[in-house]
Amino acid sequence: MRSFLFVPGNNPSMVQNADVFPADAVIFDLEDSVHVAEKDNARRLLRDYLTSHPSLPQKVAIRINAMDTPYYKADLEALVADEIDYIVLPKATVTTTQKLGSDLFALEQKRELNKHIDIIPIVELAASLVEVCKIAATSRVVAILFGAEDYCAEMEIKRTLAGEALFFPRSQIAVACRANGIIAIDTPFTDVADDEALLKDCHNGALLGMTAKAAIHPRQVGAINEAYSPAQDQIDWAKKVVKAEKEASSKGLGVFSLDGKMIDKPVIERARKTLAKAKQYNLAGQDDE
Amino acid sequence: MKIGIAGSLESNDVLVTVRECEKLVIDIHSIVDLLFHDQIEKVVRDTLQELGIENVEVRLQDKGALDYTIRARLITAIQRMEAQP
Incomplete structure (x- = not known):
């Protein structure tokens, strides 16, 4: 798995075309890309898409809202189903990741699912980075996604193209993931128009041991796949x-x-x-x- | 009068407005009306039947939404209408 493409969960044009993009997985987003007044709309749209569309992406992930929001429970209730491979958890800590695992287990049992849904925690808080090895070792966790924007905001540091500010978190996450045999997904690159800078950012992550990268636009997927494949x-x-x-x-x-x-x-x-x-x-x- | 609105006028989406009504009224305005009017109406009728709703006014401003989008927006609009005090 090299590329994880974010798709806004309330945008039918993008949602229904998600399977044509060459990403190894698609993350349908219910969090930041969906306005607070539209969470119910997005949930319902994704649910109906996933249960009725003739072809889905090869791997389906849902980024739900964080556990301390009023949307977390409704997101899980609406979307835990056999069509889902991963739940992506924002602002993850050991405690919230373990709690999500318990909540998933309960819903899987209740709905008699044929599938065991895995977890991709987003490490984007300083406190999460401190305990990232424990997060990586938590049951159901198959990958960790680094969220650099929130991390930099909390740390009051500036993200640069050279990547100095991200040297420590990338290294820490990459080592934690490698030690636990899971995927280390690097943070998205936010300038979707700058292909050259995207490639540099991919190489910055790969050099430190990240094994995949998130994309926020379909045009980024090709470069990410290339950068995270052997030359x-x-x-x-x-x-x-x-x-x-x-x-x-x-x-x-x-x-x-x-x-x-x-x-x-x-x-x-x-x-x-x-x-x-x-x-x-x-x-x-x-x-x- | 209770009212519920969901969706948008973006491409591939539909803006659904539902209102309390004493009879069933379905008003469809679609950019693909000539080809798909009957199919859109069928999705609306099937969804309402599934929800057990017989009398409501449904107005759709469709920008080429697929069936799943029409269904999802209609259900959300009804839930929003019903959630009003």
């Missing part, structure tokens, strides 16, 4: 390493040299991960192992 030169290198490892192994060698560089177990593991990712996104070609 062709990485795939070619990985294939060479794996091939050389097989030859070395047949000679009883655990460490060997390739193009003048030492190849040992961590490097081989990295090559295998690159190839696995390339296969996942159909980029490995015919002659892979």
Whole structure:
């Protein structure tokens, strides 16, 4: 999973076309993009769309309103159904993430769903960042989404294109996610017209270990998919390493040299991960192992 | 008189206005009226039947909404009407 596209939940034009965008998942939004006077309208629209539309995105997420709002319960009541894969929880903490898990369990039982709905907490508070490892280890959590705008507002720091302000939270979230085997989703890039800056922002996150990114406009999805997929030169290198490892192994060698560089177990593991990712996104070609 | 409004005049949406009434009145204004008037009316009638509502005035200003949108906006408009004191 590389790209998570936000779609405003009260906009029929965008909602009904959500399945045509090349995002790995679509997050239908009931929170910030929906005016407080229109929450009921958006809930009902999404519910009827999800239960009647002939084709849905490959993965469906709903960003509900935060637990301390009057909309949280109604959002869950309206939308917990077999068509949903993930609930995205704003302002998540360990406590609210665990509570959401309990609420989902109760609704799944009550409605006899065939599905276990997973949780994507949004880490956007300083307090959440402090306990992000515990959030990542919470039951049902399959990914964490970093929310940089709220984080920067709370910290009273300015987000820059170079990304210095986000170095710590991105690193902290990426490590917590990796340690728990879940997806680290980087914060959206808010200038939808600047493709070059988007690519730079993608690379800033990827360099620190983020494995996916949220998009706020369909035009951002292609660049995100590309940035979070292995590049062709990485795939070619990985294939060479794996091939050389097989030859070395047949000679009883655990460490060997390739193009003048030492190849040992961590490097081989990295090559295998690159190839696995390339296969996942159909980029490995015919002659892979 | 209780009234409920939901939706918008944006493309692919519909603005639904419902009012208390002693009989059923369905007033449809659609940019695709020539082709889809009957289908829009069917969605309205089916939804009202599902909700058990027989007498209400429904006015639709449709900008090419699909069935699910018409249904959703109508249900929300009725809920808003019924929520009024």
